[in-house]
Amino acid sequence: MPDLLIRNADLCLTMDDEGREIAGCDILVRGGVIAQVGPGLVGERAEIVDASGCLLTPGLVNTHHHLYQTLTRAVPGAQDALLFGWLRTLYPIWARFGPEEMHVSALVGLSELALSGCSLTSDHLYLFPNGARLDDTIAAAQEVGLRFHPTRGAMSIGQSQGGLPPDVLVEAEGSILDDCIRVIDTFHDPREGAMVRVGVAPCSPFSVSRELMRDAALLARDKGVMLHTHLAENNEDVAYSLERFGCRPGQYAEDLGWTGADVWHAHCVKLDEGEIGLFARSRTGVAHCPCSNCRLGSGIAPVRAMRDAGVKVGLGVDGSASNDLGNLAHEARQAMLLQRVAQGADAMSAREALWIATRGGAEVLGRPDCGCIAPGARADLALWDMSGIEAAGSWDRTALLLAGPSRVRDLWVEGRRVVADGRLITVDLPAILRRQGLLARKLA
Numbered sequence: 001m002p003d004l005l006i007r008n009a010d011l012c013l014t015m016d017d018e019g020r021e022i023a024g025c026d027i028l029v030r031g032g033v034i035a036q037v038g039p040g041l042v043g044e045r046a047e048i049v050d051a052s053g054c055l056l057t058p059g060l061v062n063t064h065h066h067l068y069q070t071l072t073r074a075v076p077g078a079q080d081a082l083l084f085g086w087l088r089t090l091y092p093i094w095a096r097f098g099p100e101e102m103h104v105s106a107l108v109g110l111s112e113l114a115l116s117g118c119s120l121t122s123d124h125l126y127l128f129p130n131g132a133r134l135d136d137t138i139a140a141a142q143e144v145g146l147r148f149h150p151t152r153g154a155m156s157i158g159q160s161q162g163g164l165p166p167d168v169l170v171e172a173e174g175s176i177l178d179d180c181i182r183v184i185d186t187f188h189d190p191r192e193g194a195m196v197r198v199g200v201a202p203c204s205p206f207s208v209s210r211e212l213m214r215d216a217a218l219l220a221r222d223k224g225v226m227l228h229t230h231l232a233e234n235n236e237d238v239a240y241s242l243e244r245f246g247c248r249p250g251q252y253a254e255d256l257g258w259t260g261a262d263v264w265h266a267h268c269v270k271l272d273e274g275e276i277g278l279f280a281r282s283r284t285g286v287a288h289c290p291c292s293n294c295r296l297g298s299g300i301a302p303v304r305a306m307r308d309a310g311v312k313v314g315l316g317v318d319g320s321a322s323n324d325l326g327n328l329a330h331e332a333r334q335a336m337l338l339q340r341v342a343q344g345a346d347a348m349s350a351r352e353a354l355w356i357a358t359r360g361g362a363e364v365l366g367r368p369d370c371g372c373i374a375p376g377a378r379a380d381l382a383l384w385d386m387s388g389i390e391a392a393g394s395w396d397r398t399a400l401l402l403a404g405p406s407r408v409r410d411l412w413v414e415g416r417r418v419v420a421d422g423r424l425i426t427v428d429l430p431a432i433l434r435r436q437g438l439l440a441r442k443l444a
């Protein structure tokens, strides 16, 4: 791969330890890694990209998704329901998915993320009907070219056992753990610069047993991979925990080994002060999903309090059945706005929200090599054209989330271009959308 020289960005928001913002900035990339940052760089025989008129940021990091749900957007019976009713409506539809649905819906979700500036995403796939496998989504990520942290989710407690999902969607716990071992051994790459890292992710306290939570944690630690689940998403979720386990979600998580720097929980809308303290002390991460929390009426997560206490927070678009967008730049803006609704106009700045969407997400996913622009970091870069209508008249180019585009001009992952001039160049998006349309019509 030839060197890449991105030249003369109006401004570069590095998100490095010093928080540097560099005007007239060049970036030299060699072998997928940022080699130099600063004005006036020279790159003999490098591919040169003119970035004038643009803002350069690290690629955004998405810490929670259910990619398969792009095939069930705006399903009528699930448009106006709280979490449990929403899930009960959608489970029977998801039970008809198979490998092709998983693969195509993931191609769509990953493409949408890439166009919104996301270079690294996790995914939480927790149902495997009709021969579907985690492999189907990993293949999609490799085609689109995003850095990918798929998590092997699972449901094991069906309705007949007091859980929420129908029995047809749950798996035997032994087979779940066996498949976790298979996908870790096949795909997980622990090295710096890894393009695929696998996590272990039983779905939620109301769909798996205590034993599976405990065994999953033991397995993940044995294999050196991360743990992920849904936690304290709304009042129904907390009530289930109190009734069934006799404790709040944070206590449940701690008792079963689900706190630590290698764990991140999605949503956490209802964490109380004690649980926030627990997460801060234990370095447990949170995937904040503001649009989904609004859409499902779950509430406003106490992100200001979490950040003030020192909790690691990243952003997640969540699945497209509960967003229904999959645009991470839009999500970052929503995170900023929602904290202002809850706490006042100075509760979160546009810069802080962008930091959470980049460096914050990378911290949550255990990727110190990503999420910032500095020599030695991976070359995951998003270029935003500030000459268009969204930023016209803006006095502050750093305030991308107040006045700026929510789609990138260019995106590089590991130094390879994925989006060029606002178009995906790794996959044939119109063809993917045709396949997605056919599958959605078949399901409907």
Ligand SMILES: Nc1nc2[nH]c(O)nc2c(=O)[nH]1
Pocket: 066, 083, 087, 203, 204, 207, 230, 233, 292, 318, 319, 322
């Ligand atoms: N927002 C979501 N919450 C969930 N909980 C659960 O068990 N599944 C989901 C989901 O798909 N989305």
